[in-house]
Amino acid sequence: MSDMAKADFLLMLGYADHHEELNRALAEARLTRLDKPRINMDKLERAEALLAGSFLRLCRRGDCRLAACALAGSRTLVGAASAEACGVCGGQALSGARGRMAEACARAGWQRLCIVGGSPNSRMEISRSMPGALEARLVDGTATRSLKEARDDLEWAQHVVIWAGTQLDHRVSTLYLGAASRSTLACRSVQKLFAHIAVAAERRVEQAGGGA
Numbered sequence: 001m002s003d004m005a006k007a008d009f010l011l012m013l014g015y016a017d018h019h020e021e022l023n024r025a026l027a028e029a030r031l032t033r034l035d036k037p038r039i040n041m042d043k044l045e046r047a048e049a050l051l052a053g054s055f056l057r058l059c060r061r062g063d064c065r066l067a068a069c070a071l072a073g074s075r076t077l078v079g080a081a082s083a084e085a086c087g088v089c090g091g092q093a094l095s096g097a098r099g100r101m102a103e104a105c106a107r108a109g110w111q112r113l114c115i116v117g118g119s120p121n122s123r124m125e126i127s128r129s130m131p132g133a134l135e136a137r138l139v140d141g142t143a144t145r146s147l148k149e150a151r152d153d154l155e156w157a158q159h160v161v162i163w164a165g166t167q168l169d170h171r172v173s174t175l176y177l178g179a180a181s182r183s184t185l186a187c188r189s190v191q192k193l194f195a196h197i198a199v200a201a202e203r204r205v206e207q208a209g210g211g212a
């Protein structure tokens with residue numbers, strides 16, 4: 001397992017600020033030492049669970065700020081690194097989209113998805129939040145992919161999403177244009193990706209005449 005700078009680690013967990021305080025909480029739980037600048041990636045899950053108990057991440061929406069006062073309890077309010085990382089709206093929206101995707105894919109009979117593109121952070125978020133019944137191959141859109149590897153992906157996956165508008169080279173996306181079942185999404189958020197997959201699966205069920 002690799003390690004990474006603590007600031008990046010905290011950003012990946014969705015924390016935009018209060019890094020000193022967060023670091024102190026991690027140190028108190030013995031997940032790190034205060035003076036260490038880096039942290040091992042295998043602590044991601046434990047750190048996430050620990051910090052969620054003491055901090056609530058918030059986006060900039062006024063509604064979320066208002067709701068947070070009632071929701072936070074004893075938790076400290078901190079800035080969210082992205083809308084999805086917001087403990088009020090993002091969490092709900094993401095888990096709503098995730099549930100809809102899981103249901104739609106089950107009805108379409110999809111268990112294997114291939115997602116081409118996305119940032120390293122978004123791939124991390126997808127691997128953490130993918131429903132258990134679904135497997136996803138996440139193809140790095142900036143790394144070289146051989147024709148054979150792409151063909152394997154196409155044979156394996158029941159649906160391919162070309163995640164345009166993200167870190168995706170044309171020469172990588174081109175390899176996947178021959179997929180039998182394919183859709184293209186042009187926005188960056190993981191929540192929108194999940195919603196997009198749900199729509200694609202729902203459409204598939206309709207085309208198959210109501211599934212069954």
Ligand SMILES: [Zn+2]
Pocket residue numbers: 058059060061064083086087088089090
């Ligand atoms: Zn929010």
